[in-house]
Amino acid sequence: MSDKRAGHSHGSLSIDQYAYGSAMRSWNPSFKIITAAVFLVCVIAMDRLPVSLLVLFFMALTVMAGGRLSPLRYLRLMAVPLAFIILGSIAVAFDFSLSRGGDYCLFLGFFYISATGKSLLEAGSLIVKAFSAVSCLYLITLTTPMGEIVGFFRKLHVPKLLVELMYMIYRFIFILYDSERKMTVAARSRLGYHSLKASWYSFGRIFSNLLVVSMRRAGAYYDALESRCYNGDLRFWEDKKPVRPLQVLWALALGALILALRLFVG
Amino acid sequence: MRETILEVSHLSYLYEGEHEALHDVSVSIKRGEQIAVIGSNGAGKSTFFLNLNGVLTPKEGAVIYEGQAVGRSRKELNRLREHVGIVFQDADSQIIASTVYQEAAFGPMNLGLSREEVKERTDRALRYMDLEAMKDRPPHYLSGGEKKRVSIADILAMKPEVIIFDEPTASLDPVNTAMLEEVLVKLGKEGRTLLVSTHDVDFVYRWAERVLVFEGGRILADGAPEEIFRDSQVLKKAHLKKPVLLEVTEFLVRKGLLGEGLYPHTVEELQKYF
Numbered sequence: 001m002s003d004k005r006a007g008h009s010h011g012s013l014s015i016d017q018y019a020y021g022s023a024m025r026s027w028n029p030s031f032k033i034i035t036a037a038v039f040l041v042c043v044i045a046m047d048r049l050p051v052s053l054l055v056l057f058f059m060a061l062t063v064m065a066g067g068r069l070s071p072l073r074y075l076r077l078m079a080v081p082l083a084f085i086i087l088g089s090i091a092v093a094f095d096f097s098l099s100r101g102g103d104y105c106l107f108l109g110f111f112y113i114s115a116t117g118k119s120l121l122e123a124g125s126l127i128v129k130a131f132s133a134v135s136c137l138y139l140i141t142l143t144t145p146m147g148e149i150v151g152f153f154r155k156l157h158v159p160k161l162l163v164e165l166m167y168m169i170y171r172f173i174f175i176l177y178d179s180e181r182k183m184t185v186a187a188r189s190r191l192g193y194h195s196l197k198a199s200w201y202s203f204g205r206i207f208s209n210l211l212v213v214s215m216r217r218a219g220a221y222y223d224a225l226e227s228r229c230y231n232g233d234l235r236f237w238e239d240k241k242p243v244r245p246l247q248v249l250w251a252l253a254l255g256a257l258i259l260a261l262r263l264f265v266g
Numbered sequence: 267m268r269e270t271i272l273e274v275s276h277l278s279y280l281y282e283g284e285h286e287a288l289h290d291v292s293v294s295i296k297r298g299e300q301i302a303v304i305g306s307n308g309a310g311k312s313t314f315f316l317n318l319n320g321v322l323t324p325k326e327g328a329v330i331y332e333g334q335a336v337g338r339s340r341k342e343l344n345r346l347r348e349h350v351g352i353v354f355q356d357a358d359s360q361i362i363a364s365t366v367y368q369e370a371a372f373g374p375m376n377l378g379l380s381r382e383e384v385k386e387r388t389d390r391a392l393r394y395m396d397l398e399a400m401k402d403r404p405p406h407y408l409s410g411g412e413k414k415r416v417s418i419a420d421i422l423a424m425k426p427e428v429i430i431f432d433e434p435t436a437s438l439d440p441v442n443t444a445m446l447e448e449v450l451v452k453l454g455k456e457g458r459t460l461l462v463s464t465h466d467v468d469f470v471y472r473w474a475e476r477v478l479v480f481e482g483g484r485i486l487a488d489g490a491p492e493e494i495f496r497d498s499q500v501l502k503k504a505h506l507k508k509p510v511l512l513e514v515t516e517f518l519v520r521k522g523l524l525g526e527g528l529y530p531h532t533v534e535e536l537q538k539y540f
Contacts, residue, residue: 016404017407020402020403020404020407025402145364145365145404146364147363147364147365147368147404167362167364170364171361171362171363171364171406174406175358175406178358217359220354220356220359221359221360221362223316223321223354223359224352224354224359224360224362225362226320226321226347227316227319227320227321227347227351227352227354228347228351228372228373228376228420228421228424229344229347229348229373229376229377229424230376231340231344231376234362235372235375235376236363236364236368236371236372236375237363237367237368237371237372237375237384237388238368239367
């Protein structure tokens, strides 16, 4: 409901909205982040195709079923890193050389592209591993609003300056995004983008203007903070979200499955 | 007579090297007064408010809260800020946290209260502004009117004696403007001291019991609405329009349809005379 009203529903900001709407928001954020991180390490350190596949499916299923995110949205988000992952695996899968070689070989004018069965399998498992790692990170970002993630960093005793900067940057993204959108619409209504040259010009003006806007905003913000007894220490209310037995069971189940796979499949 | 809660004596404030933003302002505010602050943009209203709440400290003169001049120490300033709250004009420049609940709890958290007390105050403020249903939502996806309500809940949660609203109706639609007026009336009935800056003279005329007119960093006039708006000198100097209801009243008096000295502040009050 809120996405329509604010009109931010496109682009990477949608991740933010999904996090707020997630049914897994009531889970303890530290628990989610730590478990996801542990399984992320498992995937990377074990480097086994079955483990990667298992974690990938388990994480995807958790976010979709547990967090009530529609599969279509999940897959669309999974497609975001697709290009990077495929480009990265091409180098692993294929060999470029001036002489024939490998199990499969393609002659392209003056050089050969070749691949071996082993290299293709390696590339395949690399792709799965990468997606598996992404699925662990998505478990965090798609179910935990930014404020809670930053709250976790505070608990880890990340320096106060960094934590507060994260809060401020997060809040400012939306304010600057709004200002930028308004200015772009205003520029467009005056034919600011009718040609390439004009577009570059408008783009430049808008961004220099954004700097001025942010400076002014920062001043107003500071006044508002002070008026509410801000003492140089940003402290936010954090809801107590106890870890529930079922959630621990969920993590243990995945751990047990990974262990079983390692023991019986290898 | 009601006791004085907040007093400003011979206050001057200067913005970095520039012209004086406030010059020799003296005013005394009584507990429970409903005050409208009017005057053109740049007349010094916002600067006056920031001085009242200790965000800005006067160059000369003093702010006196409950009989005690407020010093410059953090402790004294925070005491003033706790008791005098400002709802800023632009809710987006005030809202800092990433959920509505955290936002309303921010002030009480800064007061160093216990967790239960913070929760109690935040819950009450959210209930007061009818925001309970959206307490877990992020403020950046709320509408303008909802953001305004959040920014008011922010201040209510601090339980201030005096609440200042800096141009609260700017950029609000009629529905939300009506909501805001209701809130102001309700707060007034509960005995809170309110200062509201606005450009809407009709609102001032029906709501305020006292009007401060700012012009060029000074207080040009201070009095009951019917005094202020009948003073043609003041209206001219401060570029103010006469409230429609006052015009109508004066017309009726001229036509002999209404007795002299009657100043109804609402249409309902006017109707009662007939």
